[in-house]
Amino acid sequence: MNYKPDESTLIAYLYGELNEKETKKLEAYFLQHPEELVKLRGLDEVREVMSHAQDKEVIAPPVFVDDAGTRPLWHSSYFRVSMGIAASILFLLVAGKILGPEIKYSNGELRISFGNKAEHPLPSAGLTEDKVNELISSSLAKNNESLESARTEDQKKLMQTVADFNSKKMNELTKTASQASQEQVRSFVSSLQEQNLKLMKDYFQLSTADQKKYMESLLVSFSGYLQEQRKQDLQYVQNQMNSLEKNNNQFKQETEQILTSLISSPAKKKNNY
Amino acid sequence: MAETLLDIAMMHSDSLIARAREGDKNAQGKLVQLWYKRIYNFSYKFFFDHDLAMEVSQKTFISMHKNLAGLHEVTRFKSWLYTIAVNYCREETRKKKVSRSFSLHDLNPGEGEESYRWEESHHRNENPERQLRHSELSDLLQSCLMQLSQEQREVVIMKEYEGLKFREIAEALNISENTVKSRMYYGLDGLKKILEQKKITKETIGYEL
Numbered sequence: 376m377n378y379k380p381d382e383s384t385l386i387a388y389l390y391g392e393l394n395e396k397e398t399k400k401l402e403a404y405f406l407q408h409p410e411e412l413v414k415l416r417g418l419d420e421v422r423e424v425m426s427h428a429q430d431k432e433v434i435a436p437p438v439f440v441d442d443a444g445t446r447p448l449w450h451s452s453y454f455r456v457s458m459g460i461a462a463s464i465l466f467l468l469v470a471g472k473i474l475g476p477e478i479k480y481s482n483g484e485l486r487i488s489f490g491n492k493a494e495h496p497l498p499s500a501g502l503t504e505d506k507v508n509e510l511i512s513s514s515l516a517k518n519n520e521s522l523e524s525a526r527t528e529d530q531k532k533l534m535q536t537v538a539d540f541n542s543k544k545m546n547e548l549t550k551t552a553s554q555a556s557q558e559q560v561r562s563f564v565s566s567l568q569e570q571n572l573k574l575m576k577d578y579f580q581l582s583t584a585d586q587k588k589y590m591e592s593l594l595v596s597f598s599g600y601l602q603e604q605r606k607q608d609l610q611y612v613q614n615q616m617n618s619l620e621k622n623n624n625q626f627k628q629e630t631e632q633i634l635t636s637l638i639s640s641p642a643k644k645k646n647n648y
Numbered sequence: 649m650a651e652t653l654l655d656i657a658m659m660h661s662d663s664l665i666a667r668a669r670e671g672d673k674n675a676q677g678k679l680v681q682l683w684y685k686r687i688y689n690f691s692y693k694f695f696f697d698h699d700l701a702m703e704v705s706q707k708t709f710i711s712m713h714k715n716l717a718g719l720h721e722v723t724r725f726k727s728w729l730y731t732i733a734v735n736y737c738r739e740e741t742r743k744k745k746v747s748r749s750f751s752l753h754d755l756n757p758g759e760g761e762e763s764y765r766w767e768e769s770h771h772r773n774e775n776p777e778r779q780l781r782h783s784e785l786s787d788l789l790q791s792c793l794m795q796l797s798q799e800q801r802e803v804v805i806m807k808e809y810e811g812l813k814f815r816e817i818a819e820a821l822n823i824s825e826n827t828v829k830s831r832m833y834y835g836l837d838g839l840k841k842i843l844e845q846k847k848i849t850k851e852t853i854g855y856e857l
Contacts, residue, residue, distance in 0.1 A: 383829030418836040420850055424843060425808055427853055428789040431692050435684035
């Protein structure tokens with residue numbers, strides 16, 4: 376008999392989860408191999424020992440039930456969106472009622488207006504493009520004509536006033552020139568000469584006075600200089616005289632001394648011999 | 649008795665699940681109350697960490713609330729819920745590996761009355777000293793469980809503590825039943841060796857308690 380149970384079979388037997396046929400087969404095996412049964416009983420003993428490991432007591436934490444499923448209708452996003460749209464429509468209706476909107480579509484023109492229609496005088500019918508051009512050109516021509524006439528009139532007036540002014544000026548000049556006599560001219564020239572003479576005189580007088588003043592100051596300063604020079608020369612001479620006198624005195628003294636020495640020295644020499 | 653009633657309620661919660669799936673917030677709340685302790689304990693045994701277990705539990709039920717409408721078969725609710733929990737457990741494991749943070753519960757709890765577990769044990773009606781020993785044994789076994797690989801630990805917790813059928817575990821983990829059983833076998837075998845190393849046997853436990 377080559378039957379040898381694997382670990383899974385042994386464990387199934389240990390936990391009583393082996394079917395009847397397999398159980399009998401295994402028990403027959405154990406009769407032949409009692410050491411295997413002892414080993415299995417050893418595992419059973421391990422189970423018994425390990426069963427002394429107790430469970431820890433623990434308190435389940437409180438469960439906070441999320442009330443997302445029972446939210447009121449007005450908290451749902453759909454309700455909020457639909458209410459927003461409804462409020463917008465209501466606002467538009469009220470605004471429309473108050474402002475009186477008018478939407479008009481005609482000839483490819485869509486017009487949306489609020490309130491009463493503004494009254495604008497309509498332009499008279501029957502005006503064509505040519506007529507409008509004609510009106511504009513006639514108006515322009517009239518305008519040009521009036522401008523031209525005003526310009527020529529102003530030019531005429533200006534020329535007239537200039538001519539009048541010039542002729543008046545010329546008349547006055549010729550009048551005064553004709554009135555002036557030969558005597559008057561002479562007196563005018565002589566007065567002019569007198570004036571020039573006087574001017575020259577004044578000039579010369581003024582310049583001679585200045586020169587005189589300058590010369591005077593020059594002479595004064597030169598005399599001062601001479602005086603000073605003289606004083607210095609006198610001082611120098613005095614000094615020279617003093618030194619000469621001094622030298623003279625000294626020479627005199629020296630001479631006296633020499634003379635006295637000469638007088639006294641022959642006697643001495645004699646004694647030495 | 650209360651746990652039995654809770655289990656019965658969980659077993660017959662199909663109509664509740666159906667109502668919750670249709671958007672009944674009250675039914676969803678009741679589902680949370682029914683399953684919170686199971687998911688928390690599964691996560692706690694997976695991590696041996698209260699904070700991470702709370703984190704995973706909260707995320708699992710938030711996810712349940714969001715995705716329950718997409719559950720096609722009411723009968724698969726249990727495996728579906730554990731699938732969510734396992735996925736979050738794996739996610740938190742990845743984060744934990746990156747951040748390398750540790751819980752204050754990882755610290756040495758101390759001995760006897762100095763242990764914070766002594767404080768915890770005072771809430772029970774039982775003898776506090778006995779309750780403390782139970783608590784310490786639980787932590788010892790839990791530490792043994794933590795030595796298994798993640799794949800074996802998932803299967804062992806689901807089968808031994810959560811009472812899922814192999815089929816349900818296979819659905820939750822999206823693997824074959826044989827793979828589940830194989831992982832279970834090697835998981836128990838691994839635990840046997842760990843218990844032997846720590847000299848924990850049925851007899852020593854009986855003596856301690």
